[in-house]
Amino acid sequence: MRADLAERPHTPLLDTIASPADLRALPREDLPQIADELRTEMIDAVSVTGGHLGAGLGVVELTVALHAVFDTPHDRIIWDVGHQAYPHKILTGRRDRIRTLRQKDGLSGFTRRAESEYDPFGAGHSSTSISAGLGMAVASQHLDTPRNVIAVIGDGSMSAGMAYEAMNNAGAMDARLIVILNDNDMSIAPPTGALRTYLAQLVSxxxxxxxxxxxxxxxxxxxxxxxxxxxxxxxxxxxxxxxxTLFEELGFYYVGPIDGHNLDDLISILENVRDFGNGPILVHAVTKKGKGYAPAENSADKYHGVSKFNVITGAQSKAPSNAPSYTSVFASSLIQEAEADPRIVAITAAMPSGTGLDKFAELFPTRIYDVGIAEQHAVTFAAGMASEGMRPFCAIYSTFLQRAYDQVIHDVAIQGLPVRFAIDRAGYVGADGPTHAGNYDNAYLGAVPGIVQMAAADEAELRHMVATAAAYDEGPISLRYPRGDGMGVDMPARGEILTIGKGRILREGATIALLSYGARLGEVLAAADKLAALGLNPTVVDARFLKPLDEELIARLAQSHDVMISTEEGGLGGFGSHVATFLASNGLLDGKLRFRPLMIPDTFVEHSSQADMYERAGLDRVGIVQAALTALGYDQAAMKAALAKV
Incomplete structure (x- = not known):
């Protein structure tokens, strides 16, 4: 790591570029130097902030060529997913802020309309660029505003059905749409499926x-x-x-494959494409993820997303932890269950390492299925396996499971099929911001009849919930857990099968009942300590289940306490809403009970640290204490005095 952030790399030509117009004013022979300096600047910046590295390194030459050839921002460039857009940000007037990437009040790690006129469409999930680009191109025709629209999409993103829906539509139109297929043989993990074979055949x-x-x-x-x-x-x-000729059968004029790191060829071909006339065109550019930085080239999956790292050695820095990550606990627990049950299989949508299933694959290579970036297919594929007596675990981040909601309802829940949903990255995810926040699965799954919903309070509970899901064959079941490390609790040798719909009391008290659903339990317990120091001895409950609720326990607490507070790492419509509905429907809010649900606010929260996000949401220990004291009738002066004591 550099000792002084002021020690920046030497980039004399890049220093003259304040906007793409400056780039277009340079002679073509200077552009390779721009690309070299841009790559150096990006490596240095990400070493300071962490973030997505390999994808951006792979498109440096392509980024330079696009801005050199097209009249941006009048011409529109849409970066699919957006994690490869760091070089684009540097060239489009944001270089002075590039070392604020993914930091509070800093630049987003993805493209964002509110951030720059050079970001015409925000992205965080994959495979949306062609649809958005086609919409822009058709709108330009309607408005009689001639412009080029360029969608840059990776080969991994081309495994999603939405890309082909858009291409099928575009192929029947004469809009000026240019699709750049960035074929780097690697999305996050190596891409799978017939398309990969097809592209390899073209290249070779x-x-x-x-x-x-x-x-x-x-x-x-x-x-x-x-x-x-x-x-x-x-x-x-x-x-x-x-x-x-797959792409031409879809109505695109196909150009390629071309070397995505040869600037002369890129610029010549993009100039020809620019002047081609109307109709959709696909340019197939072959690139290397991590290009120009040996550690990233040699281990592209590990350098897709990085923490701060040493530029010289490539070694990533991460604060040591005494607790395992939730993801690793899920993986090891699933391995235990799979060793005992040959019917257990694992399914991932292009995220084997992110979900921990790469470890499962090492031991059970024939029992894991990476379906590519195709969450909808993943869910229905799992339903098909479940219908034949298998026990599929479909491991998908909360934010990506949203894309398969229809399949969860129609293909799984209506048929009562026992698909196990392992929902990683539940709640706030920090630096990846609102596009990746897992805030909604409590609510959107809670509306589905017949599903069991669990949330792990700590890593030991997660192990129990994996065992519970493995044994449950009555219908769909989900378990959610956050990004990051556990609480450091003692781990059981094996998971125990929990009683469906039953919570656990951790502290028996009076006056205040604190109901925790999920991994806010550590903050709830800390809040209970503060309340106890004020002479208030709250009851603390780990609810474990959102559906079905432990109605017996909640009713008993409602009748014996003055205040009930629920906490969850989810938004409106989740655990607190279900508790409130139960209380109101059973007349339990008609007496002295004051119920206060604490949840993620009904707003999109920009990137920051997870701790900062939860503090602002009032879901840390101080926020929980304040909610309890407010419900008890404390005014601001009394609240301030009470908090000063603890």
Whole structure:
């Protein structure tokens, strides 16, 4: 790590670039130096902030070429997902803030409309760029505002059905849409499926490339009336040598594959594409993730997203922890269950390492299925397996499971199929901001009849919940857990099967009942200590289940306490809403009980640390104490005095 943040790399030519207009004013022979300096600047910046590294390094030359050729921001560039847009941010007037990436009040780690006119469309999830780009291109036609619209999408993102829905639509239109397929053979983990084979076939076919160039040269020498037959002949040749012209069958004019790191070729081809005329075009650029930085090139998956690191060695720095991560506990617990039950299989949507299933794959390579960035398919695929007696665990981040909500309802819940949903990254995720926040699964799954919902209070509870889910065959069941490390509790050797719909009392008290659902339990217990120091001895409950609620326990607490407070790492419509509905429906709010649900506020919260986000939401120990004292009738002066004591 550098001792002084002022020790910046030497970038004399990049220092002259304040906007893409400055880039376009440079002679072409200077652009390779710009690319080299841009790569150096990005590596240095991310070493300070952490963030997404490999993807951005792979598109440095492409970024330079796009801004050199197209009249941005009038021409629109849409970066699919957006995690590869750091070089784009540096070139578009945000270099002075690039070392605030993903920090509180700093630059977003993704593209964001409110951040810059050069970000025409925000992105955080994959495979949206072609749809958005087509919408922009068609809008430009309606408004009679000629412009180029360029969607840059990775080969991993092309595994999602939405990309093909958009291409199918675009292929039947004459809008000026240019799709850049960034083929780096790696989304986060290596891409899977038939498309990967198809692209590899294209890249590895020298006969195809030579044949196409010969066909192009021949067409120019033929009389005009033979141009169309020659075009069809060229298409047949491509089909013969590549095994299919997938993109052209969808209505796109296909260009490539080309070297995505050769600036001269990129610029020449993009200039031709720019001047091509109307109709959708796909440019297939082959790049290398992590290009130009050896540690990232040699281990692209580990350098997809990084913490702060040493530029010289590539070693990433992470504060040591005495507790395992929730993700690793899920993985080890699932491995235990799979060792005892051959019906257990694991399913991931292009996130084997992020969900911990890479460890499962090492031991059970034939029992894990990476379906690519295709959450909808993952859920229905799991439903199909469950219908035949398998016990599938579908491990998907909360924010990505949103994309498969229809399948959860129609293909799983209505049929009562026992799919196990392991929901990682529940609640606030910190630096990845609102696009990745797992704030909504409590509410959106809570509206689905017949599903069991669990949330782990700590890493030991997570182990129990994996065992519970493995044994549950009555219908769909979910378990949610946050990003980061556990609480450091003692771990059981094996998970125990919990009684469905039953919580646990951790402290028996009076006056105030604190109901915790999920991993806020540590803060709830700390708040209970503060309240106890004020002479208030609260009851503390780990609810464990949102559906079904432990109605017996909640009713008893409601009748024996003056104040009830619920806490959860989720938004409106979740645990607190279910508790409130139960209390109101049973007349338990008609007497002395004052119920206060604490939840994630009904607003999108920008990137910051997880701790800061929860503090602002009032879901830390101080916020919980304040909520309890307010419910008891403390005014501001009394509140201030009470808090000063603890």
């Amino acid at each position: 076919g020298p006969v195809y490339r030579g044949t196409r160039e010969a066909a192009k040269n021949l067409v120019h020498k033929l009389p005009p009336f033979l141009h169309e037959p020659a075009r069809k002949t060229e298409e047949f040749a491509r089909s013969f040598f590549t095994g299919g």
